[in-house]
Amino acid sequence: MTSINPLRKFVDSVNQYPTWVSAKLMTWVFRHKVKLAGTTGIEVLHTDGKSATYRQKNKKKAQNHIGSVHAAAMALLAESCTGFLVGINLPEDKLPLIKKMDLNYVKRATGDMIAVASLTDEQINLMATSEKGEVTVKVSVQDATGIEPVICEMVWAWVPKRAKP
Secondary structure, three states: OOOOOHHHHHHHHHOOOOHHHHHHHHHHHHHHHOHHHHHHOOEEEEEOOOEEEEEEOOOHHHEOOOOOEOHHHHHHHHHHHHHHHHHHHOOOOEEEEEEEEEEEEOOOOOOOEEEEEEOOHHHHHHHHHOOOEEEEEEEEEEOOOOOOOEEEEEEEEEEEOOOOO
16 A cells, blocks of 8 residues: 655645645745746645646746746646646655646736646546556646636656666
8 A cells, every 4th residue: 555645745734834834835845846946936826635726927037038927937837736736646656747738828928827727536536546547637827817828738647656776
């Protein structure tokens, strides 16, 4: 029997604090583990294990040539939000891997970006019980005006971790 992974234990633990405290703690841990997310300034606003909300502020270091959040930063936001959810729901002996990122940029973004991802109970159960597999994680990325400038589909796979030599 596999045990709950340490990251999930951490998330469950910090969610007992006020939202502003848990968000800061999760952001710090996430940026420590995912260096590029730290560079762009991605923030974890909330996660309960079934859903997650992340923010990418429209900061200079994440902007494109027209002053909005760069397309690559939007992709990183969606990938980070979905990957964190998958990662905390896998047993500790499984390795999450992004399999497919389908991004369709349909409008110009304005201001900060918010990504909201979610998993179904069936997907969570599949990750907990299958040796390997894949899930399509629902994610919405909206800008400050509430439009979705990018339509995303993220497919995550998992495999057993290899034993370290």
